[in-house]
Amino acid sequence: MTATAEPTPAETPVDERELLVDARGVKVHFPIKRGVILDKVIGHVYAVDGVDLQIRKGETYGLVGESGCGKSTLGKAILNLEPPTEGSVLVDGTDVASLKGAALRRRRKDFQMVFQDPMSSLDPRQSVESLLVEGMKAHGLATDAKATAKRLRELLAAVGLPAAALKKYPHEFSGGQRQRIGIARALAVEPKLIVADEPVSALDVSVQAQVINLLEELQDEFDLTYLVVAHDLAVVRHISDRIGVMYLGGLVEEASADDLYAQPLHPYTRALLSAVPLPDPAAEDAREQILLVGDLPSPSRPPSGCRFHTRCPWRQETRCDDERPQLRVVEVDGVPASHRVACHFAEEIARGEIQRHEVTATATVQDWRGEDEGDAIGPASVAEAEADARRTSSASSQVTPPGP
């Protein structure tokens, strides 16, 4: 996770023994239920839909993609906090899903999660001391009072909080300090893997950098492996050794952080990178943007074929609409085998043989309804709409806007 040059993944082929996480064909599908007692399954959200992901010991793997593309769900599936509908996840050689009871508890301490909003993930009624000791106790790490006290001091020092913080409560801290407490809590049980879900996105810019630097220092000090989930591409690039780009439940591109930003090959990655505003007016004026039109399709109705085809400016008549591209090594000069892309036409696009074209925008309707009732007649006036809503709400005692 350092910014210095390391051997590229291409030079260090994935060695099975070096893998901490080995996920294969992971799917997580959430049923969409309707009906009075929610017993009728009317569809599924394909939150994660067939992902292979390997993370090596000691590296930082970054997952990026737009809201709802399945980043958090994949992170949770790897920790078995959200059991996969299909596929297998080996963490340090063990299939977590197969563990039960004491064995599961023992392994659980090896994998910790750090969340976006430190306030909602910390119990406001517990002092920092009790928050930290809780996890240690659960894993049998707080037996000797003297050793525990020493450990607590070390933990606070490691995350840059004063010893006086132990007696305080979460609301007495700033956002950045609360995130430090969340990190200290994860560290308390001496984990091997930390899944950090948007660890800095709730923080102010000035404080973000403190927490990013802290995560980097702790990794070196404690030999940690990170899976960092974030939507901020600059943060992910800074922090990661390797990066996976997700779109609608699948990985569309994977490469070392430097390769990915130097030469993005998937049309979605290109669009994503070109959309990030740069804090440099000259660069902003010169920037060539690939503006995507329309919305991200709903993950409950993913497009056929390549999931990006509804928004892809390079979409072709053949294959794109009906054949789902797999992550593959591409044959482009200077692109290493570790850089994989799920696009049928990655080579042609990279060589400039296929040109960008206009795309017609589509909007995504947010709820579950048929496609053909667009002509339903709406209320005639604001007053009528509001009266309708009042009637509906007094009938069901719940404000549900009158949908189709």
Place this chain on the structure above:
Amino acid sequence: MTATATTPSTNRHGDEPLLSVRDLRVTFTRQGEEPFTAVDGVSFDVRPGQTVGLVGESGCGKSVTSLAIMGLLPRRGNRVEGTATFDGTDLLRLGSSEMRDRRGRDIAMIFQDPLSSLNPVVPVGLQVTEVLERHRKMSRKAATPLARDLLKRVGIPDPDRRLKDYPHQMSGGMRQRALIAMALACAPRLLIADEPTTALDVTIQAQILSLLKELVQETGTALVMITHDLGVVAGLCDEVNVLYGGRIVERGGRHELFGQPRHPYTNGLLASIPRLDAERAPLTPIPGSVSDNLPWTSACAFAPRCSQPVDVCTQRTPQLEESGSRALRCFNPVGGPR
């Protein structure tokens, strides 16, 4: 810094400000609590066709500034001082019905969370039509096709169908477009946008920003852009005001400000963000947090976090000093005194 791009549209539109905010001060007075000054003597001008940015981290007073100008602060529990002159009228002295009228006609605002400014039980098309009927005195028959055109104009696909959608049926990006359509429906001369893209994905943010840019260019609407994102500011704003602890600490054209930040806070912000457009380099955070601030009344509020404070910083209040198009509030600026 040699600016290559065209300079602020100021030149195009003459020098008369459309909105002139002077010494704006907002103090929250809660019973049983110390009065708290959220905005502490803020002054800036906005000219027709110009985009002015207010940038700073959470709690620095960006939203309260805009809400005070729009007359949208809670009626009780606060004191608003200073002036906000729009076209010769001080908005802060207007009665609530006069202000409501202004808001429909001359000034519009869009917020971070479009859902909170849309009526959840009324189809979006009808909400746009309503604005046209009320503020442009149009008939329903004339307003409906115009509403449709506005939705199309802001990039809502299939506007005929979308007219009948309720806000909850639209994605965040589409809702923000609908809100922009409503703002446009009154053809405002001034648009205030408070973090309009913060809740959106970066690809959708790019669409909305390019839409706002186009609107400013085509209609000459003045835009006040409130954001914490320095990237958004760099691409969009002619002039940038950096706020810290309720006060403007630095102001400049975007090329000057980013090319040569003079305030240690501005400089620190730029050093603490990871860059996509450069080699990976270690980040230099600003230490501490806003909870370490000193009171402006007797010091520089930023002093406890500053990388280069001098003795006087904790003894006196630095004043905002203007020189040409720039302004700076600092005893020991980056790059030394000029």
